[in-house]
Amino acid sequence: MAAATLAITLAAFLLALRAGHEQLRHASRQRLVIAEAVLRAAVDRYRYLPTVLALDTQVQALLADLDAPGRVAAVDAKFEAIARASDVAEIYLLDAKGLTRSASNWNQPLTFVGMSYAYRPYFLDALAAGTSRYFGIGTTTSRPGLFIGKAVPSPGGGVAGVVVVKVDLEGLQGEWRRAGEQILVSDAVGVVFLASEPAWKYRPFRPLAAADTARIRAARQYGDSDLQPLLEDDRADLGSTVRLPVGDRAARGLVEHVAMPDLGWTLWYVAQTGPALRQALLVALAAGVACLALAFALAAASQRRRRLRGEQAMRRALERRVAERTRALAERTDALSAANDRLRAEIAERERATAALRATQDELIHAGRLAALGQISTAINHEINQPLAALRTFLASTAVFLERGDTATVSRNLERMTQVTQRISEIIHHLKAFARKTGSGHRETVRLAAAAEAVLDLLRARIRAEGVTVDCTIPSDALVRAEPVRLEQVLLNLMVNALDAMREAPERRLELTATRETDSRETASGDANATWRLCVADSGSGIPEEHMPHVFDPFFTTKAAGEGLGLGLSLSSLIVRDLDGSLSAANGARGAVLSLVLPAAEA
Ligand code: ADP
Numbered sequence: 001m002a003a004a005t006l007a008i009t010l011a012a013f014l015l016a017l018r019a020g021h022e023q024l025r026h027a028s029r030q031r032l033v034i035a036e037a038v039l040r041a042a043v044d045r046y047r048y049l050p051t052v053l054a055l056d057t058q059v060q061a062l063l064a065d066l067d068a069p070g071r072v073a074a075v076d077a078k079f080e081a082i083a084r085a086s087d088v089a090e091i092y093l094l095d096a097k098g099l100t101r102s103a104s105n106w107n108q109p110l111t112f113v114g115m116s117y118a119y120r121p122y123f124l125d126a127l128a129a130g131t132s133r134y135f136g137i138g139t140t141t142s143r144p145g146l147f148i149g150k151a152v153p154s155p156g157g158g159v160a161g162v163v164v165v166k167v168d169l170e171g172l173q174g175e176w177r178r179a180g181e182q183i184l185v186s187d188a189v190g191v192v193f194l195a196s197e198p199a200w201k202y203r204p205f206r207p208l209a210a211a212d213t214a215r216i217r218a219a220r221q222y223g224d225s226d227l228q229p230l231l232e233d234d235r236a237d238l239g240s241t242v243r244l245p246v247g248d249r250a251a252r253g254l255v256e257h258v259a260m261p262d263l264g265w266t267l268w269y270v271a272q273t274g275p276a277l278r279q280a281l282l283v284a285l286a287a288g289v290a291c292l293a294l295a296f297a298l299a300a301a302s303q304r305r306r307r308l309r310g311e312q313a314m315r316r317a318l319e320r321r322v323a324e325r326t327r328a329l330a331e332r333t334d335a336l337s338a339a340n341d342r343l344r345a346e347i348a349e350r351e352r353a354t355a356a357l358r359a360t361q362d363e364l365i366h367a368g369r370l371a372a373l374g375q376i377s378t379a380i381n382h383e384i385n386q387p388l389a390a391l392r393t394f395l396a397s398t399a400v401f402l403e404r405g406d407t408a409t410v411s412r413n414l415e416r417m418t419q420v421t422q423r424i425s426e427i428i429h430h431l432k433a434f435a436r437k438t439g440s441g442h443r444e445t446v447r448l449a450a451a452a453e454a455v456l457d458l459l460r461a462r463i464r465a466e467g468v469t470v471d472c473t474i475p476s477d478a479l480v481r482a483e484p485v486r487l488e489q490v491l492l493n494l495m496v497n498a499l500d501a502m503r504e505a506p507e508r509r510l511e512l513t514a515t516r517e518t519d520s521r522e523t524a525s526g527d528a529n530a531t532w533r534l535c536v537a538d539s540g541s542g543i544p545e546e547h548m549p550h551v552f553d554p555f556f557t558t559k560a561a562g563e564g565l566g567l568g569l570s571l572s573s574l575i576v577r578d579l580d581g582s583l584s585a586a587n588g589a590r591g592a593v594l595s596l597v598l599p600a601a602e603a
Helices: 002-044 049-054 057-064 071-086 121-129 170-178 210-219 274-404 407-435 448-465 484-501 520-525 568-578
Strands: 090-095 100-103 131-137 144-153 159-167 182-186 191-195 241-246 249-260 265-272 444-447 469-473 479-482 509-517 531-538 582-587 592-599
Touching (some): 002 170, 002 274, 057 090, 057 100, 057 159, 121 131, 121 144, 121 159, 131 191, 170 191, 444 448, 448 479, 479 484, 484 509, 484 531, 484 592, 568 592
Antiparallel strands (some): 090 100, 249 265, 444 479, 509 531, 531 592
8 A cells, every 4th residue: 555655646647747847948938939949039039230330432442542641531420420329349441461440348447449350260250251259259359249240342442341240149048047037058169158047158058069168268269267067967968857057056057059050150048857856755645644534445445344344244243143033933822822722622621620619519518418418317307297297286285274264374285385486497407508609609707606596406305315415605796708508517517526426425515615716927917817616516526646647538438338438527627618717626535626718707
């Protein structure tokens, strides 16, 4: 990434630099066209002046007779006037030997008059070719200039002299400098003679050939210049950038040139490459920054892609897990619902079984009740017959007392007979209630003493026949929540068993006691858990220890066939449990004690 950025930055720099240079070259060429036009205009402006002067009759007359009085002065004055008017530096006339005969600066301290310029190329060239053009430093004034020479023909043939016009081109340099342009003009051998930068003047780009140096020195073309080469590196290619001294330092520049073959000159334009370089650096910097930004953006994007891929993978894994869990859950739910169905079926089955059991149980209870009825039927028979006999006796005696008119005894007898019939009706009422197949199923508040009394009433005949002493101490406020008929059935069972157990006993005593009990833990919440305990104790044989675990089992009996079915206690305990109570057996001091516990009811 770093290498790519570096490469792109470098490429951008090189491309920008090349484009910058190309632009510079283009601009330089345009500048050169203008500079050349200006230079040519400056040179051409005076091109014809020497020719015109060479044709001047006064000039020719002076050369014809150099000593004729007044002729020099006239030409001097003419040259001075023309020079001032045309703005050329100097105009002067050399004779055939190169001696100055007349000059526009005839009255100046550094006048050319009397000076010999026979060695100067513009003189020699004019002699040889008729015209000359030469740039050099003036040997007298030390001022550079373009010397344009024109041979003045002698009337007898040959050359009488040479008119020279010195044109000052120094002003051009000032213009170039002011425009901030770096322009040079070099001569045919490559020596710069005009330049916007003073330090470049009178120096060749590259070292000169020895002959050229000698010739320039001999002609004193460039005064005392040491002709030190401008380029530090002589192998430097002028087509590319070169280092040129500017002031006391060297500036890099791009060089463009145009040849001026008719003058033998070359015009150079040096463009500073600094700005192009700075611009290229800026472009490279921008490219580098853009590259880095792109690289960062790409890196961020790829990181984001990676993160997204990771997240997707994670999401897929999660989805897989969720799907697995859902599947497992569905399977478990199916299993659960299957188990639920099974359970429901089982419950239904159990309910059916329970219902069947309950029906059976009801049947059994009813059977038990009928059995008890059967057992007591003899006694009842006796119980009803006896009052009936008493009733008959009372009726007979009442009839006798009525005849006697003993109304007091009659009314006492009638009262007794009423009591006897009431007793019969009570017995029948109990029997009817007891023989009903099922209880009402409705629990109500039952007075324990009343229930016990009703059962004792049923058994009264047997109790009397067997000489049993009944000791019933049941408080009148002993109230329980129960189904009256079923409770009486239980009490009947317990009492019949007690009477059966005492049949062989020497002393027969049946004790009924009731005590209130409360659950000590629950007293704070009132009598919600209060119970009544009814103990039926007899003075019989008691229950042998080995029989104790079995007395509540169905069909467990120790009685002779036809006397007991072994259902009494088992049905009683079922009934009591239905009434939210309990039934338990134990042995007392003499016989057995059967305890019946039932929830207490409030008055
Ligand atoms: P059954 O009276 O028809 O035998 P029970 O279920 O009422 O059936 O009684 C089962 C057995 O419990 C009796 O056969 C007897 O051995 C014993 N039993 C019940 N009550 C007494 C009691 N008060 N004293 C001694 N044994 C008793």
